[in-house]
Amino acid sequence: MLLPIVSAAAATGAHAQDTDASSEYLIKAGFIYNFASLVQWPSTSFSQADSPIVIAVLGEERFGTTLDRVLQGKKIDGRPFIVKYFRSTSELVKSVGKPKECQILYVSSSAMPHLGEAIQAVRGMPVLTIGEMPGFAKSGGMINFVLEDNRVRFEVNVKAAKDADLNISSRLLALARIVQPPESDGRKTE
Amino acid sequence: MNLLNLSIRRKLILMTMLTSSMAVFLSSASFLIYDLISFRHLLTQDLTTQAEIIGYNSAAAIAFKDEPAASATLSALTAKGDIVAAALYSPQGKIFAHYFRNRRTLPDVLPSCTEGKGYRFAGQYLEVCHEVTLNGDHVGTLYLQSDMRQWDMRARRYATICFIFALMSAFLAFLVSSKLQKVISDPSCNWKTP
Secondary structure, three states: OOOOOHHHHHHHHOOOOOOOOHHHHHHHHHHHHHHHHHHHHOOOOOOOOOOEEEEEEEEEOOOHHHHHHHOOEEEEEEEEEEEEOOHHHHHHHHHHOOOOOOOOEEHHHHHHHHHHHHHHOOOOOOOOEEEOOOOOOOOOOOOOEEEEOEEEEEEHHHHEEEEEEEEHHHHHOOOEEEEOOOOOOOOOOO | HHHOOOOHHHHHHEEEHHHHHHHHHHHHHHHHHHHHHHHHHHHHHHHHHHHHHHHHHHHHHHOOOOOOHHHHHHHHHHHHHEEEEEEEOOOOOOEEEEOOOOOOOOOOOOOOOOOOOOEEEOEEEEEEEEEEEEEEEEEEEEEEEOOHHHHHHHHHHHHHHHHHHHHHHHHHHHHHHHHOHHHHHHHOOOOOOO
16 A cells, blocks of 8 residues: 555646656655666665665755655565665765665755765666766766656666666556667667 | 148158257257357457557556557557447546547446446447556456457357258258158058957
8 A cells, every 4th residue: 555645646647737846856856766766776785684775865855854754664575664864975875985874865956066076976886876867868867857738757877776786667668758878879768 | 731631641741850850959959058148258368368469558558648649559459350430538537539430439438337347238239348457457348349240250150050951951840751651651651440
């Protein structure tokens, strides 16, 4: 059974009239949960079978308490969620500098100036990077939220995910706009 | 025409024909009924499997509220001629994406066939409701409606075959009994007493 909050997210839909900040972030929070269920981390990224999935949120707290509320009590393959908030990249680097410390890194739009450092901090580690600004996926991020016709959609940089040893389900890719990093042939498909 | 006034010859022929046609008719009817019941069961299983496949393929689309992707998945059902309507409903029971053939209309809210076994026969239609899940979470419900045209076609064909065979067997019985009745009704044959 879904918790009421996710049902609420489903009910709101991603339509124009709903895309005020709070419902947009409610939808994004629901999407992050869905991403987590459609991405496979290598077994080395968890120390135990029931280790939590740690989400590090970098930048301004746009989510408020939404992300915590949506993920509260939810589990994926027996793993609960833990959300940690970081104001600055240095704080983040100190905390997630080692593998197994975090599985998802969410970069808020306010952290855009430090995007490069943030991505560098988790490079080579099986960390799913999610962002919400234009060019995030092209700059090496894996999943980027975009607003299309006032609907929340997302781009996926498959190569970045593959390099980090993350396996993104074809069911997720079927719904995404696939983005190629600029160093490859630069093709872009929808 | 009074049956009692018929000659023994005719009576014998008629008796044989009636008995044999009735036997053929009854045995074919029992096969027909058995076959149609098991075919109905097969159709239900087939539609349920279909629902599982479509449900699996549209789970992510409904979870990510991607209506065009969900509609595209449903439109793959054009290949299945007997499925006349399909719809995905949100967990709140509101219609999310739909597909239908020949301008059939669909209820805006989820029909109440979700309870129990997940399928039902409504009039000449077979309906299946399948829970769509993603990672164990209920994300929506898929509703499929089949007009069971294969069943109708099979029933009609089967009934025609039964009818033709009953007629043929009556005709054969007529030929055979016309020959054999002589054993009894021919005055020239000798009636021996034990």
